[in-house]
Amino acid sequence: MERDARPRSVTPGRQRWDVRLVLGRPRTAELLAAALCRIPGITEARANPVTGGLLVRHDARVAAADVGRTVRRAVTVIAGDPAGVGGRPASARAADAPAPRPHHAPVVRPVLAVGTGAAAAVALVKGSALTRQLVALGGVAVATGTVLRKAWHGTADASPEPGGRATSDSAPEAAGRGAGRHPLLEIVGPHRRRLSCAAALSVACQVSEVALGTFLGWTGLVLIKGQAAPLARLGLTTASAQLLGLAGLVAGACAAVAGLSYASNLQWRRLGQDVEHDWRSRTYRHVQHLELRNLEGERTTRVAGALTDDVGQLGAFFAGPANEVLQLGTSLALLVPAFLLLAPQIAWIAFLPIPVVAWLSLRHQDKAAADYAVTGERRARLGSQVINSLEAGATVKSFCTEDHEAERIDELSEAAQESSRRTDRSTVRHAETVRACTTASMAGTLLIGGRSVLNGTLRFEVFSPLIGLPQMLLMRMSRLGGIVDQYQRTLASYDRVQRLRALPVEADGTGGTLAADQVRGDIVLDRVSFAYPGRVPALEDLSMTIPAGQVTALVGATGSGKTTIARLLMRFQDADSGSVLLDGRDVRELSRHDVRHAIGFVAQDPFLFDGTIADNIRYGTFDASDEAVVEAARTAEAHPFVAALPDGYETVIGERGAALSGGQRQRIALARAILKNAPVVILDEATSAVDNETEAAIQRTLRGFAADRTMLVIAHRLSTVRHADRIYVMDAGGVVAEQGTHDELLARHGLYASLWQLQAGEPAA
Numbered sequence: 126m127e128r129d130a131r132p133r134s135v136t137p138g139r140q141r142w143d144v145r146l147v148l149g150r151p152r153t154a155e156l157l158a159a160a161l162c163r164i165p166g167i168t169e170a171r172a173n174p175v176t177g178g179l180l181v182r183h184d185a186r187v188a189a190a191d192v193g194r195t196v197r198r199a200v201t202v203i204a205g206d207p208a209g210v211g212g213r214p215a216s217a218r219a220a221d222a223p224a225p226r227p228h229h230a231p232v233v234r235p236v237l238a239v240g241t242g243a244a245a246a247v248a249l250v251k252g253s254a255l256t257r258q259l260v261a262l263g264g265v266a267v268a269t270g271t272v273l274r275k276a277w278h279g280t281a282d283a284s285p286e287p288g289g290r291a292t293s294d295s296a297p298e299a300a301g302r303g304a305g306r307h308p309l310l311e312i313v314g315p316h317r318r319r320l321s322c323a324a325a326l327s328v329a330c331q332v333s334e335v336a337l338g339t340f341l342g343w344t345g346l347v348l349i350k351g352q353a354a355p356l357a358r359l360g361l362t363t364a365s366a367q368l369l370g371l372a373g374l375v376a377g378a379c380a381a382v383a384g385l386s387y388a389s390n391l392q393w394r395r396l397g398q399d400v401e402h403d404w405r406s407r408t409y410r411h412v413q414h415l416e417l418r419n420l421e422g423e424r425t426t427r428v429a430g431a432l433t434d435d436v437g438q439l440g441a442f443f444a445g446p447a448n449e450v451l452q453l454g455t456s457l458a459l460l461v462p463a464f465l466l467l468a469p470q471i472a473w474i475a476f477l478p479i480p481v482v483a484w485l486s487l488r489h490q491d492k493a494a495a496d497y498a499v500t501g502e503r504r505a506r507l508g509s510q511v512i513n514s515l516e517a518g519a520t521v522k523s524f525c526t527e528d529h530e531a532e533r534i535d536e537l538s539e540a541a542q543e544s545s546r547r548t549d550r551s552t553v554r555h556a557e558t559v560r561a562c563t564t565a566s567m568a569g570t571l572l573i574g575g576r577s578v579l580n581g582t583l584r585f586e587v588f589s590p591l592i593g594l595p596q597m598l599l600m601r602m603s604r605l606g607g608i609v610d611q612y613q614r615t616l617a618s619y620d621r622v623q624r625l626r627a628l629p630v631e632a633d634g635t636g637g638t639l640a641a642d643q644v645r646g647d648i649v650l651d652r653v654s655f656a657y658p659g660r661v662p663a664l665e666d667l668s669m670t671i672p673a674g675q676v677t678a679l680v681g682a683t684g685s686g687k688t689t690i691a692r693l694l695m696r697f698q699d700a701d702s703g704s705v706l707l708d709g710r711d712v713r714e715l716s717r718h719d720v721r722h723a724i725g726f727v728a729q730d731p732f733l734f735d736g737t738i739a740d741n742i743r744y745g746t747f748d749a750s751d752e753a754v755v756e757a758a759r760t761a762e763a764h765p766f767v768a769a770l771p772d773g774y775e776t777v778i779g780e781r782g783a784a785l786s787g788g789q790r791q792r793i794a795l796a797r798a799i800l801k802n803a804p805v806v807i808l809d810e811a812t813s814a815v816d817n818e819t820e821a822a823i824q825r826t827l828r829g830f831a832a833d834r835t836m837l838v839i840a841h842r843l844s845t846v847r848h849a850d851r852i853y854v855m856d857a858g859g860v861v862a863e864q865g866t867h868d869e870l871l872a873r874h875g876l877y878a879s880l881w882q883l884q885a886g887e888p889a890a
């Protein structure tokens with residue numbers, strides 16, 4: 126199996142593999158990724174069916190070598206038994222150690238098959254005509270069963286295990302659901318009433334369609350034979366009376382089909398929307414309470430994907446394919462008994478195309494899925510290149526590379542076009558093959574049924590209305606592959622959403638509450654150590670005090686842990702050892718919300734929302750008056766530039782405040798923190814992008830604001846912090862190199878003094 130999975134690169138916490146098994150097989154790729162994601166310690170697994178690449182991220186709980194072994198084992202299990210016939214989905218078994226081999230009954234099945242085959246052969250040779258036809262029908266049924274069973278096993282692979290890891294982690298709400306229930310019922314959740322209503326309407330619609338087909342068959346009968354017996358029994362004895370009656374029946378059936386189809390489609394679509402909305406709001410609520418590490422960096426894209434694409438898929442299944450499954454099931458439930466009861470001699474030929482069409486449809490879907498994956502990948506590459514090129518407009522123009530960019534887009538567009546053409550060819554071919562099969566079956570039914578009518582074994586009155594009905598079934602059967610595909614996608618999406626909902630939410634403290642207006646603002650870090658997952662420690666045995674009512678500054682080397690200290694204070698992260706105390710109380714024991722209410726924080730890269738300037742300053746202090754907003758803006762030196770804008774505070778600033786300069790954005794963020802009026806304020810490079818003059822003005826106004834609160838100022842520009850009561854100079858590895866006031870530090874002629882000399886151009890005194 127070594128040749129099927131080869132490591133490409135292994136770095137701490139991340140491995141890339143080449144897995145031939147997934148090349149051109151999107152389902153296998155999903156299966157492998159799902160299997161690996163179930164393993165504790167593996168935080169992400171993505172397999173690409175186009176490149177055959179596998180990306181695995183893991184945390185410190187698993188060693189790199191163990192991840193390697195797990196990847197190989199998962200590939201072996203999935204390669205050995207992709208259908209998961211061992212009872213449990215292969216994805217689940219691949220996650221076990223060691224994966225058990227599926228247990229078959231090795232002798233019973235072949236013996237049964239040979240026995241049944243022999244009996245069928247005897248019946249075909251020696252039996253009556255009817256026996257032969259029934260045996261043929263049995264063959265059709267077995268073939269249909271085999272194809273459907275294969276489709277079912279395919280779907281079982283994608284099915285998340287009830288009560289599996291996806292639902293058993295720490296999120297109590299998620300863990301409580303799903304014990305033993307089918308995922309589709311889980312997805313429908315509280316909307317079962319609408320599901321029942323939609324299902325009832327679909328069944329009624331199918332019954333009406335079959336009735337309509339029957340009435341049309343009777344019409345033919347009246348025209349050919351002069352009368353249809355069932356109508357005669359209803360008292361319509363003459364041909365013209367029967368035609369009139371049939372006109373009424375056909376019109377009624379048409380109206381019923383149209384009305385019921387409209388109502389059922391509407392109900393299914395509403396169900397889809399309800400499901401989507403419900404899952405999105407519940408999941409988003411959960412996501413908002415996740416630990417910050419799960420919402421940062423690359424993870425944001427995946428979380429957003431789950432909240433849009435995956436949740437959309439859950440709804441889309443009910444808006445479309447669920448209805449199709451029900452229609453298919455109802456057609457089968459009506460037509461098979463009808464043929465068996467009324468015309469068993471032609472049932473086998475009428476239904477012969479069913480396994481063929483089902484098999485063709487599944488095969489087409491398998492092939493199309495690989496093609497769609499390639500097309501999707503190429504289109505995504507094209508899309509991202511278009512955005513990149515447009516965003517890089519100034520760079521492109523400055524290097525005069527417009528033609529180079531256009532050529533790149535041309536190449537990618539051609540590649541996308543080429544794979545789309547392949548997909549289109551196979552889709553059209555499939556549609557035509559299905560059409561040929563249904564036409565052939567119609568011809569076969571006419572010939573064999575007609576012969577039975579001629580030799581008197583089947584009455585024309587019975588045969589005529591049945592002729593057209595199987596076509597309806599076959600057309601639905603041709604969608605089987607698409608339905609199975611949608612079902613698999615839905616289960617995979619459900620699995621991903623459940624995994625997201627099982628991520629731990631932020632644990633709250635146990636030591637009681639903290640009222641923001643009673644906080645003095647005394648902060649102590651006592652022998653604090655902290656490392657981001659898979660990284661060397663950012664802080665090591667760090668102790669410092671940030672006294673209440675004073676301005677404390679953190680300066681020093683980039684990556685020395687300054688922002689990390691702020692994050693520990695905000696409880697975005699908790700210390701691995703040691704403690705962070707606020708007014709003598711360990712912040713881990715306090716409610717996160719209480720701690721955050723007590724701290725005004727301006728991050729290094731503050732986020733502004735798409736909206737007006739006033740909305741952004743008011744964010745978090747929603748009931749602040751207009752006067753308070755303006756006052757905060759004045760303190761942050763934002764008022765002069767805001768007042769100069771044509772729409773003033775009502776100016777819309779676009780996504781992430783794109784319509785403002787960096788320095789303007791920082792001043793809006795500063796005003797927002799000032800308006801919060803918290804007893805502790807942390808400014809992390811809050812004025813790094815403003816000019817020296819404006820910064821000096823901000824410092825003057827901030828002095829009054831800082832008078833009765835604790836300020837922690839993080840800055841690279843030493844002029845920002847020279848008036849601080851105490852300055853900590855941080856060095857690589859999260860340790861304090863020096864501390865003191867500006868003058869004390871200059872007098873030491875150490876790290877700070879040399880930094881000052883570099884920045885100010887003045888030698889230390």
Ligand SMILES: Nc1ncnc2c1ncn2[C@@H]1O[C@H](COP(=O)(O)OP(=O)(O)OP(=O)(O)O)[C@@H](O)[C@H]1O
Pocket residue numbers: 421657658660663681682683684685686687688689690729
């Ligand atoms: N989210 C994160 N995940 C992993 N490592 C991180 C993360 N954030 C910071 N680090 C690492 O932790 C160390 C300390 O980072 P931190 O942001 O606290 O430094 P800093 O002193 O604020 O740097 P700068 O002055 O450049 O802002 C760095 O080595 C950084 O790479």
